[in-house]
Amino acid sequence: xxxxxxxxxxxxxxxxxxxxxxxxxxxxxxxxxxxxxxxxxxxxxxxxxxxxxxxxxxxxxxxxxxxxxxxxxxxxxxxxxxxxxxxxxxxxxxxxxxxxxxxxxxxxxxxxxxxxxxxxxxxxxxxxxxxxxxxxxxxxxxxxxxxxxxxxxxxxxxxxxxxxxxxxxxxxxxxxxxxxxxxxxxxxxxxxxxxxxxxxxxxxxxxxxxxxxxxxxxxxxxxxxxx
Amino acid sequence: xxxxxxxxxxxxxxxxxxxxxxxxxxxxxxxxxxxxxxxxxxxxxxxxxxxxxxxxxxxxxxxxxxxxxxxxxxxxxxxxxxxxxxxxxxxxxxxxxxxxxxxxxxxxxxxxxxxxxxxxxxxxxxxxxxxxxxxxxxxxxxxxxxxxxxxxxxxxxxxxxxxxxxxxxxxxxxxxxxxxxxxxxxxxxxxxxxxxxxxxxxxxxxxxxxxxxxxxxxxxxxxxxxx
Amino acid sequence: xxxxxxxxxxxxxxxxxxxxxxxxxxxxxxxxxxxxxxxxxxxxxxxxxxxxxxxxxxxxxxxxxxxxxxxxxxxxxxxxxxxxxxxxxxxxxxxxxxxxxxxxxxxxxxxxxxxxxxxxxxxxxxxxxxxxxxxxxxxxxxxxxxxxxxxxxxxxxxxxxxxxxxxxxxxxxxxxxxxxxxxxxxxxxxxxxxxxxxxxxxxxxxxxxxxxxxxxxxxxxxxxxxx
Amino acid sequence: xxxxxxxxxxxxxxxxxxxxxxxxxxxxxxxxxxxxxxxxxxxxxxxxxxxxxxxxxxxxxxxxxxxxxxxxxxxxxxxxxxxxxxxxxxxxxxxxxxxxxxxxxxxxxxxxxxxxxxxxxxxxxxxxxxxxxxxxxxxxxxxxxxxxxxxxxxxxxxxxxxxxxxxxxxxxxxxxxxxxxxxxxxxxxxxxxxxxxxxxxxxxxxxxxxxxxxxxxxxxxxxxxxx
Numbered sequence: 051x052x053x054x055x056x057x058x059x060x061x062x063x064x065x066x067x068x069x070x071x072x073x074x075x076x077x078x079x080x081x082x083x084x085x086x087x088x089x090x091x092x093x094x095x096x097x098x099x100x101x102x103x104x105x106x107x108x109x110x111x112x113x114x115x116x117x118x119x120x121x122x123x124x125x126x127x128x129x130x131x132x133x134x135x136x137x138x139x140x141x142x143x144x145x146x147x148x149x150x151x152x153x154x155x156x157x158x159x160x161x162x163x164x165x166x167x168x169x170x171x172x173x174x175x176x177x178x179x180x181x182x183x184x185x186x187x188x189x190x191x192x193x194x195x196x197x198x199x200x201x202x203x204x205x206x207x208x209x210x211x212x213x214x215x216x217x218x219x220x221x222x223x224x225x226x227x228x229x230x231x232x233x234x235x236x237x238x239x240x241x242x243x244x245x246x247x248x249x250x251x252x253x254x255x256x257x258x259x260x261x262x263x264x265x266x267x268x269x270x271x272x273x274x275x276x277x
Numbered sequence: 278x279x280x281x282x283x284x285x286x287x288x289x290x291x292x293x294x295x296x297x298x299x300x301x302x303x304x305x306x307x308x309x310x311x312x313x314x315x316x317x318x319x320x321x322x323x324x325x326x327x328x329x330x331x332x333x334x335x336x337x338x339x340x341x342x343x344x345x346x347x348x349x350x351x352x353x354x355x356x357x358x359x360x361x362x363x364x365x366x367x368x369x370x371x372x373x374x375x376x377x378x379x380x381x382x383x384x385x386x387x388x389x390x391x392x393x394x395x396x397x398x399x400x401x402x403x404x405x406x407x408x409x410x411x412x413x414x415x416x417x418x419x420x421x422x423x424x425x426x427x428x429x430x431x432x433x434x435x436x437x438x439x440x441x442x443x444x445x446x447x448x449x450x451x452x453x454x455x456x457x458x459x460x461x462x463x464x465x466x467x468x469x470x471x472x473x474x475x476x477x478x479x480x481x482x483x484x485x486x487x488x489x490x491x492x493x494x495x496x497x498x499x500x501x502x503x504x
Numbered sequence: 505x506x507x508x509x510x511x512x513x514x515x516x517x518x519x520x521x522x523x524x525x526x527x528x529x530x531x532x533x534x535x536x537x538x539x540x541x542x543x544x545x546x547x548x549x550x551x552x553x554x555x556x557x558x559x560x561x562x563x564x565x566x567x568x569x570x571x572x573x574x575x576x577x578x579x580x581x582x583x584x585x586x587x588x589x590x591x592x593x594x595x596x597x598x599x600x601x602x603x604x605x606x607x608x609x610x611x612x613x614x615x616x617x618x619x620x621x622x623x624x625x626x627x628x629x630x631x632x633x634x635x636x637x638x639x640x641x642x643x644x645x646x647x648x649x650x651x652x653x654x655x656x657x658x659x660x661x662x663x664x665x666x667x668x669x670x671x672x673x674x675x676x677x678x679x680x681x682x683x684x685x686x687x688x689x690x691x692x693x694x695x696x697x698x699x700x701x702x703x704x705x706x707x708x709x710x711x712x713x714x715x716x717x718x719x720x721x722x723x724x725x726x727x728x729x730x731x
Numbered sequence: 732x733x734x735x736x737x738x739x740x741x742x743x744x745x746x747x748x749x750x751x752x753x754x755x756x757x758x759x760x761x762x763x764x765x766x767x768x769x770x771x772x773x774x775x776x777x778x779x780x781x782x783x784x785x786x787x788x789x790x791x792x793x794x795x796x797x798x799x800x801x802x803x804x805x806x807x808x809x810x811x812x813x814x815x816x817x818x819x820x821x822x823x824x825x826x827x828x829x830x831x832x833x834x835x836x837x838x839x840x841x842x843x844x845x846x847x848x849x850x851x852x853x854x855x856x857x858x859x860x861x862x863x864x865x866x867x868x869x870x871x872x873x874x875x876x877x878x879x880x881x882x883x884x885x886x887x888x889x890x891x892x893x894x895x896x897x898x899x900x901x902x903x904x905x906x907x908x909x910x911x912x913x914x915x916x917x918x919x920x921x922x923x924x925x926x927x928x929x930x931x932x933x934x935x936x937x938x939x940x941x942x943x944x945x946x947x948x949x950x951x952x953x954x955x956x957x958x
Contacts, residue, residue: 095421095486172493190893190922194776200895214427241417259776266850274501274955322648322713396720441654468644501728549875549940626947668881695871728955
């Protein structure tokens with residue numbers, strides 16, 4: 051029997067018939083992701099938001115409602131929204147940053163978009179904000195990013211100024227994604243990490259990799275003297 | 278059916294009839310909060326204390342008894358006290374800092390008061406004690422504090438000298454709350470964090486936010502050189 | 505019905521009749537302690553050892569056998585030993601540092617002795633070894649140590665040079681305990697923490713407090729500049 | 732009744748009859764190891780790989796398939812391979828670094844080989860790469876390494892330049908093991924730790940010990956000033 055999660059991503063344009071089962075399966079999977087991230091202190095204080103694409107053209111997302119504790123998400127707390135942020139299924143308001151999710155799915159044809167808000171990304175994005183991004187290189191963990199074959203890969207993680215105005219911020223995100231077609235994620239300054247993947251598993255792997263790399267970079271800067 | 282937890286906060290002045298159920302529900306919820314905080318090392322060594330308001334005028338609290346392991350709280354270990362710290366329900370001595378809880382509920386009309394004792398708050402409150410407080414600004418996580426709409430918010434977290442004399446300390450807390458009507462919490466020097474909320478969930482969210490922000494500030498200070 | 509754990513400490517000289525039940529209860533409790541410490545990274549790599557007194561005069565201990573994973577202890581892996589380290593119950597070799605446990609129970613009339621081996625104690629004991637100890641003061645967490653009433657308490661945590669020769673090391677421990685009758689614990693240099701209590705709960709609380717205080721002290725030292 | 736895990740290591744040359752049970756038992760044990768390492772952030776982002784020897788001469792390994800989440804390993808995801816990396820049992824591609832596992836089992840007669848990829852090993856191996864290794868000495872935790880009797884032991888942990896070319900890298904590993912016959916592990920630069928043991932338990936203990944020691948060394952370097 052076909053895995054409904056995988057098929058929801060592959061023939062994502064047909065949202066009908068077993069749409070309910072797909073939605074519930076993706077929501078359940080994202081709720082599990084939330085528990086793991088919360089345990090690692092990556093989504094404290096109701097921060098973070100998660101989505102999976104039910105369809106990419108037109109964009110339809112299963113996405114977290116706003117203001118929820120990410121360690122105690124229940125599948126029924128997810129919403130289905132269309133590309134105008136209209137809630138098609140579920141009750142509640144979608145995450146404030148829903149527009150960014152829509153933009154990422156559109157630009158990258160992503161199957162899932164995950165946003166974490168860790169101490170490490172907050173520190174690192176503040177330290178490197180003036181440079182507009184962080185260069186990550188020489189680290190084996192980079193090989194876990196989709197399509198990367200060697201630790202010699204150079205990953206530019208753009209840093210975008212934080213804003214509460216979602217429409218202009220979404221436009222900056224869209225431009226940034228176009229300018230850096232190879233980027234696997236970006237940071238909002240002192241706000242956190244966005245990354246994505248072909249499916250939830252890949253997006254989750256990318257979160258783990260970037261969180262690892264950011265922690266590594268800050269801890270390396272903490273060593274005050276040469277050996 | 279109405280949620281007994283929510284109703285206990287809304288019409289909190291009528292403590293009768295289903296008072297038992299309310300008390301037990303709040304105690305059970307605070308016990309769960311304790312387990313989560315203990316797992317994060319925020320209430321080691323029997324430190325920390327938690328309360329929820331059964332009534333605000335006059336003040337009646339469900340509060341932790343003193344000297345308990347916060348990772349293994351049982352609902353029956355909670356006490357009900359009135360505004361003179363008299364134990365109305367349960368056996369044991371209330372937390373030494375009960376007066377501070379009473380003062381906070383009175384001043385802020387809080388539905389719940391939580392106190393954690395983390396490494397980060399101990400370090401930060403020592404470093405900033407001479408300044409009388411810590412200014413937190415520019416960080417997205419601030420938006421999780423009740424009523425805050427933007428990361429451009431400036432939060433002043435007052436630091437109060439630590440003391441073992443609860444009556445005078447409660448007066449300083451009361452004065453501090455009056456002087457800083459917008460503050461969402463305060464630190465006792467090298468002792469820990471107090472914050473509160475309309476209900477237990479909001480108070481817990483505030484703890485997570487302040488603990489995140491304090492860890493972020495100390496870790497940022499650890500980076501010894503400019504980029 | 506009387507709690508067998510408490511009674512085992514109070515009238516500890518009579519080891520008979522329900523001695524089996526006492527031993528099993530203490531071993532089960534210490535095994536639980538081990539799981540918690542392992543989860544906090546305080547007893548990695550089979551490090552650490554734990555004991556509880558079945559009798560104090562003459563000394564009889566329930567103690568961990570050597571070389572066991574402290575996160576997966578089973579009660580049947582504990583040994584009963586007398587003051588000459590003879591194994592009276594159970595199979596296996598007692599912890600190499602059994603003599604230190606015996607010395608502590610003798611000197612302090614302790615009901616339980618716990619030894620952890622954390623990163624923080626390793627770092628701190630190395631940094632302060634030349635001073636012979638660490639002074640801890642001004643920190644509220646000190647109040648969790650038995651008999652301490654105020655954060656203004658000054659706790660001297662002696663540091664003893666590490667050694668693989670247990671008989672002379674036990675003599676140094678004995679002398680150190682006599683020289684510092686108010687000390688609630690001591691460090692072996694780059695080896696770890698020993699503390700104790702009237703019962704297992706108190707000893708566990710002391711571990712949590714000292715581990716918290718050591719982490720706090722090292723993290724405070726990491727901040728390279730004044731505010 | 733004999734423990735099938737132990738016997739699989741002792742008379743490892745006879746792979747027949749109850750080979751299925753051995754394979755499944757080793758795979759189940761390695762899957763548990765993976766869960767513990769993932770919880771400690773040592774194998775994020777599908778990093779890390781684990782093997783146990785079904786036979787040492789000729790080498791036959793139960794080994795993780797490539798690209799799997801190490802926190803959710805299932806025994807059926809393991810492969811059996813021979814010394815030419817041919818898959819004898821199971822479906823999927825073996826870990827990219829399978830050749831290194833084979834080399835280690837050959838050189839050290841190891842019963843199990845574990846590779847973690849922690850923040851601490853990444854930082855430490857980068858800092859010490861130019862020296863070709865890290866000297867660890869004076870630390871009690873060293874005593875947990877097989878055959879070490881005292882904290883005065885000096886452990887040289889070689890650092891090998893990272894590479895994506897497995898055949899030449901395996902030759903460097905083989906030479907390094909020959910040059911340092913007493914080494915209990917080695918680092919790949921900014922990639923992670925390899926260690927091994929007579930069985931899975933010993934290899935796991937070695938991981939815990941080296942991860943502890945590396946964290947300790949980096950944290951010690953973070954203290955910017957003398958006491």
